[in-house]
Amino acid sequence: MKRRERRDEFSQPRWQDRLSVIGLAALAVGLVVRLLLDGAESWPSALVGAALMSAWVVFLVRRRRRRDARDTGAAPDDVPAMERRILKDGPPPEDPQARQTLAALVDSRQRQLRRNRWWAFPLLALIFFGTAVLGFASGSVTAGSWTLALAVAAMGGLTWFHLRFDRRLSRMRRRLQS
Structure with a gap:
């Protein structure tokens, strides 16, 4: 073959x-x-x-x-x-051109991740927790409680994924520099 x-x-x-x-x-x-x-x-x-x-x-x-x-x-x-x-924490490529290309992608992703962090998380927190507050304000403790629990879970998950991806990008960047 x-x-x-x-x-x-x-x-x-x-x-x-x-x-x-x-x-x-x-x-x-x-x-x-x-x-x-x-x-x-x-x-x-x-x-x-x-x-x-x-x-x-x-x-x-x-x-x-x-x-x-x-x-x-x-x-x-x-x-x-x-x-x-990047996502699987694989080894950096051997080819210098491929290393440079991957480094450019890592830098681009980190810039995007850090540039949008300042407005994305507060906006999502406002949407998630604001919905819970509206549930409580309407008099429905059950709906407000469920929405609050989902908001905490969603924001916790988003924060965890964000930090995990940022750590993987940083690790790949360090591997590419060595």
């Missing part, structure tokens, strides 16, 4: 990285959620709404990959493999 040659360090695309797979997954999830919420008899509008949402998701993923590729100097198809390497 003949092995395909890799063109560089990141060029192992996976089936889940394809935009068509991402679009079909978004279509399936959107359709199921709409059918569960609106009932099976509303399938035409659910299908149209899910198709529009799916197209929007594919557009956003494609735009982000192109922007990351432009910022790092990599091909758009290589961005998911670089992200996987």
